[in-house]
Amino acid sequence: MDDAVRLESLTKTYGAVTVLRDIRVSFPKGSFTAVMGPSGSGKSTLLQCAAALDRPSSGRVIIDGTDVAGLNETRLTEFRRESTGFVFQAFNLLPSLTAEQNVALPVRLAGRRPDGRAVREALARVGLEAKARSRPSQLSGGQQQRVAVARALVTRPAVLFADEPTGALDLATGRELLDVLRKLVDDGLTTIVMVTHDPNVASYADRVLFLADGRLAGELTAPTSEAVAARMTGATC
Ligand SMILES: Nc1ncnc2c1ncn2[C@@H]1O[C@H](COP(=O)(O)OP(=O)(O)OP(=O)(O)O)[C@@H](O)[C@H]1O
Numbered sequence: 717m718d719d720a721v722r723l724e725s726l727t728k729t730y731g732a733v734t735v736l737r738d739i740r741v742s743f744p745k746g747s748f749t750a751v752m753g754p755s756g757s758g759k760s761t762l763l764q765c766a767a768a769l770d771r772p773s774s775g776r777v778i779i780d781g782t783d784v785a786g787l788n789e790t791r792l793t794e795f796r797r798e799s800t801g802f803v804f805q806a807f808n809l810l811p812s813l814t815a816e817q818n819v820a821l822p823v824r825l826a827g828r829r830p831d832g833r834a835v836r837e838a839l840a841r842v843g844l845e846a847k848a849r850s851r852p853s854q855l856s857g858g859q860q861q862r863v864a865v866a867r868a869l870v871t872r873p874a875v876l877f878a879d880e881p882t883g884a885l886d887l888a889t890g891r892e893l894l895d896v897l898r899k900l901v902d903d904g905l906t907t908i909v910m911v912t913h914d915p916n917v918a919s920y921a922d923r924v925l926f927l928a929d930g931r932l933a934g935e936l937t938a939p940t941s942e943a944v945a946a947r948m949t950g951a952t953c
Pocket residue numbers: 730733735753754755756757758759760761762
């Protein structure tokens with residue numbers, strides 16, 4: 717099984733509105749993919765379905781070899797906790813907990829005792845081992861988002877989903893976060909699927925998928941920001 721995630725003929729409708737149409741795509745293990753497209757093209761919906769946070773109307777979502785449709789709600793929650801990580805634009809840290817307590821939270825929620833070494837390792841991966849005892853209010857926005865990445869990583873998920881992870885950060889801080897994400901993939905730690913509007917952000921990925929009106933409208937491999945920008949303003953997107 718070489719795919720971290722595979723979407724097979726995925727369709728999503730809300731009432732009479734079709735938001736995703738027959739999406740067929742694989743995210744190989746160890747790859748970094750950016751998903752782009754105009755506002756309303758279905759990027760976030762695709763990410764939510766691929767992460768098993770939302771159920772497709774038809775088609776299959778296979779994460780790390782498991783068809784998630786076969787899991788009941790309890791197993792699905794456990795599976796998501798173990799096999800996926802999610803980073804949003806908002807950092808969503810608990811303000812009363814330290815960085816290391818925030819990172820340990822998914823393990824606690826799974827009913828296990830957090831392994832201090834795994835927590836410190838996750839913080840070291842994002843360059844924040846020295847801030848383990850700091851609370852979110854004592855950290856910059858970029859540092860808070862790196863804690864959120866460490867929290868998403870602590871269970872060693874097969875895939876990390878990110879929805880506009882640099883959306884709330886300034887340019888330099890956003891680049892630091894993207895360097896961290898790029899290195900996680902280069903070091904073979906996880907697979908990343910990231911939604912973004914920004915060609916510069918997309919250029920950190922190995923591949924860019926373009927969505928238009930709920931359909932896959934093409935892809936670019938080894939993307940440069942110029943090539944992505946040209947594609948975004950071109951006829952197909
Ligand atoms: N819960 C819902 N109920 C009804 N329609 C929805 C729902 N969620 C999303 N949609 C619709 O699905 C379409 C795709 O939304 P989605 O958020 O996936 O797009 P997006 O490409 O991520 O957009 P943006 O870049 O603006 O975030 C939109 O037309 C949206 O209005």
